[in-house]
Amino acid sequence: MRLDSLVPSIPAELVVALNNSCGIRTDTDILFFGSSLDIIKKLPLGTVTLSDLEKFTQLIAERVSAPGHRGxxxxxxxxxxxxxxxxxxxxxxxxxxxxxxxxxxxxxxxxxxxxxxxxxxxxxxxxxxxxxxxxxxxxxxxxxxxxxxxxxxxxxxxxxxxxxxxxxxxxxxxxxxxxxxxxxxxxxxxxxxxxxxxxxxxxxxxxxxxxxxxxxxxxxxxxxxxxxxxxxxxxxxxxxxxxxxxxxxxxxxxxxxxxxxxxxxxxxxxxxxxxxxxxxxxxxxxxxxxxxxxxxxxxxxxxxxxxxxxxxxxxxxxxxxxxxxxxxxxxxx
Structure with a gap:
């Protein structure tokens, strides 16, 4: 899933910054890139806070995950x-x-x-x-x-x-x-x-x-x-x-x-x-x-x-x- 398809759930500016600074374009890229701290170090200063980045990453993981079913x-x-x-x-x-x-x-x-x-x-x-x-x-x-x-x-x-x-x-x-x-x-x-x-x-x-x-x-x-x-x-x-x-x-x-x-x-x-x-x-x-x-x-x-x-x-x-x-x-x- 491309991250730009999740706008406006994820800010468009963040999607652009992830693409330009980290080469992150899809859900797979961001989930397997490394820790949120590794990503935020590569982003321009003030693009996003660490807590917000973790929140957006969690949102992406939920969107691409298969729905759970109780036994x-x-x-x-x-x-x-x-x-x-x-x-x-x-x-x-x-x-x-x-x-x-x-x-x-x-x-x-x-x-x-x-x-x-x-x-x-x-x-x-x-x-x-x-x-x-x-x-x-x-x-x-x-x-x-x-x-x-x-x-x-x-x-x-x-x-x-x-x-x-x-x-x-x-x-x-x-x-x-x-x-x-x-x-x-x-x-x-x-x-x-x-x-x-x-x-x-x-x-x-x-x-x-x-x-x-x-x-x-x-x-x-x-x-x-x-x-x-x-x-x-x-x-x-x-x-x-x-x-x-x-x-x-x-x-x-x-x-x-x-x-x-x-x-x-x-x-x-x-x-x-x-x-x-x-x-x-x-x-x-x-x-x-x-x-x-x-x-x-x-x-x-x-x-x-x-x-x-x-x-x-x-x-x-x-x-x-x-x-x-x-x-x-x-x-x-």
Missing amino acids: DEILAEISGQNERHSQVSCGVRELDDLVGGFGGSRVIEISGEKGSGKTALALQTVIQRLVADVNSSALWIDTSGDFSAEKTVQLVRHFDVAMSENVLERLQVSLCFNIEAVRDILESLRISLSSLRNVGPTVRCIVIDSVTPLLLPSLSAVSSQGHAMMSTFMRQLRELAQTFGLTIIVINGTSAAAPFNPSSAFESTIRKPALGPSFTFMTDCTLWLRKTQDVLDSEGEFPVHIAEVFRSRTTRSKTWCTFKISRDILSPT
């Missing part, structure tokens, strides 16, 4: 955020507890092998939110053309037959096959959310299913350009989530992890989320899903799935739970 206020804010997160449910309490709920201004990564229940979990979370909040809407970005309107209708009717049409009207599906198209949609959404004339249900949840084909083709072991593009895109998602209070779910594919994945609590996990190790740190939570053996009960045979937290800003890592998927609906085991 108890930070704790209260985090507790409030966690409480709001927990109010948004996917319909399976054990899964909600793993990640502290599926709400809040967060970017949540769901990864796992094909058939592990990634899309089913994301879709059920969105439907539950739309049923619970009639003033909210959701944006589903389909990057593979696999979105099933038929399954969505069945899921909505399962949770609330009476509201099925209203819920479906508030779920917008966009088909995008490249990163530029996704960016265009997100920019249009940002402009819409920023508009004071925005009426009707507001987008509160975004799902990208999946993010892998958007970013993977650009990643290379011999160039950093793809990684820079991925970092920029994920930073834009985080800023969008935090600015407008959105929950953004990104579904990610997998890659090999030989001999096993150290982030998992199970040595039998030999896969890991795709897009490289740094991608995990670009989201607020990484939830890993996998399918295990089929189990037979009074209702018939159903597959048991495991959900595990690889990393989270709000809950413990390497915690897990089981759930089942029957007729594309998630429920406790």
